[in-house]
Amino acid sequence: MNNKIYMDNAGTSPMAPEVIKTMTDAMTNVFGNASATNYYGREAKRVLENSRHVIAQSINADDKEIIFTSGGTESDNTAIIQTALARQNEGKHIISTKFEHEAVLRPLARLEKMGFEVTYLDIDENGQINLDDLRNAIRPDTILVTIMIVNNEVGSLAPIKEIGEIVAPTNAWFHTDAVQAYGEVPIDVKDMKIDLLSTSAHKLNGPKLIGFLYERDGIDFPPFMLGGDQELKRRPGTENVPAIAGFAKAVEIHSNKAILANEERYFNFKHTLVDGLKKNGIDIEVNGNIEDQMAPQVISIWFKGIRNDVLLTNLDLAGVVGAAGSACTAGSLDPSHVLIAMYGKDSPRVWESLRFSFSIENTIEEVRSVVDTLTKIIKRLNK
Structure with a gap:
């Protein structure tokens, strides 16, 4: 890739x-x-x-x-x-x-x-x-x-x-x-x-x-x-x-045995991503939460004060591929109906959130690299 x-x-x-x-x-x-x-x-x-x-x-x-x-x-x-x-x-x-x-x-x-x-x-x-x-x-x-x-x-x-x-x-x-x-x-x-x-x-x-x-x-x-x-x-x-x-x-x-092994890996990915960003001083919140009643492979993060389209473009230029929501509606300028259902149409989360989702191809080293890349981009945008 x-x-x-x-x-x-x-x-x-x-x-x-x-x-x-x-x-x-x-x-x-x-x-x-x-x-x-x-x-x-x-x-x-x-x-x-x-x-x-x-x-x-x-x-x-x-x-x-x-x-x-x-x-x-x-x-x-x-x-x-x-x-x-x-x-x-x-x-x-x-x-x-x-x-x-x-x-x-x-x-x-x-x-x-x-x-x-x-x-x-x-x-x-x-x-x-x-x-x-x-x-x-x-x-x-x-x-x-x-x-x-x-x-x-x-x-x-x-x-x-x-x-x-x-x-x-x-x-x-x-x-x-x-x-x-x-x-x-x-x-x-x-x-x-x-x-x-x-x-x-x-x-x-x-x-x-x-x-x-x-x-x-x-x-x-x-x-x-x-x-x-x-x-x-x-x-x-x-x-x-x-x-x-x-x-x-x-x-x-993706057998049941593999599902259990991947679950542990993916939750580790989530914690590494969130903890790393917070440690670097990035103001974020998880939409929903990290583990409780959550699937292991998907995480949605609110990057406070930064529009998701701006952040996505900068990430893409830096070689990182994430998403602002469903790929089926990604070409739309409308806010996420999912986040509206969860937080209301006036919440800034609907315009300032990104989704990251993992597969068997991803590694912990990639997650750490994403943390570094996001940190650099956000600190530059905040200047």
Whole structure:
């Protein structure tokens, strides 16, 4: 990466060398159509189903509950819109939060225009909902609750098991956007009582344009798109077998054992970053907090008095890559809706915060270098 220090892994992560090798081998040797009955088709089908098994096991799901998609956006849209359309005769009420990803918020906005009612739960300054608010919001006509596991901008970690236990006895299905969580925190869909779950491979050192939707056995709605009978008639289109094989390899790299090891490393990265900046006299605060109810790989920091666009530009020129918020809205001049939900639209944090996010490629030496670079830039800007 041209000797730059890359810490925008929540936006996308570099593909692991093992993933690249797996995909290259598949593109060379497994070029058949997995729906074909000839030799090459059977080989493609074998790789497809082996990959599906690896991925299903990673969240304690059954193989038939995994539907391969083009990524988190398609998975979110499918789960939310198709649930609403399939269950509208049972009710038109949906519950979510104010700081979901746009791949959740925009489908919900479309459904509102179609006559559905959405309750958006408030978020506190640690990026958490009040579970009593959720309990009180659920009604007999509530058909879906959609709440993300890990927020992509600040890294807050939702109490997903508790949420699942609240939703399970009701008429609603429970969907969670796990794009930022999958491969970084342990997920057990049965223990957490999750009905629908969305992921994307490129957040965990896998390829882009591949993800999956977990659809609990017993959940039934029509496919989001129309076409062939791939993915057990649930998602048409010829499967991208090399990308799926690469996804499975990335999942193997991010095993539960690796998740625990990375958690310790990443929290150390956070403390080194924050403690180093404070020691150097930089006036900062963490948005949310460092560890309590937070995912290990994401941290959002308020750099008091310095606009995030100015700081980002100077960092980029110095060879450090961070982010001001979600990569999906990074071209926008609007403030972060996540920080507005947490602190209010008048808080300076919404214009003065940066996100740093780590992957298996990062080192403690890089973190220390970022501390030094930030210190020099901020002291120069403050003159």
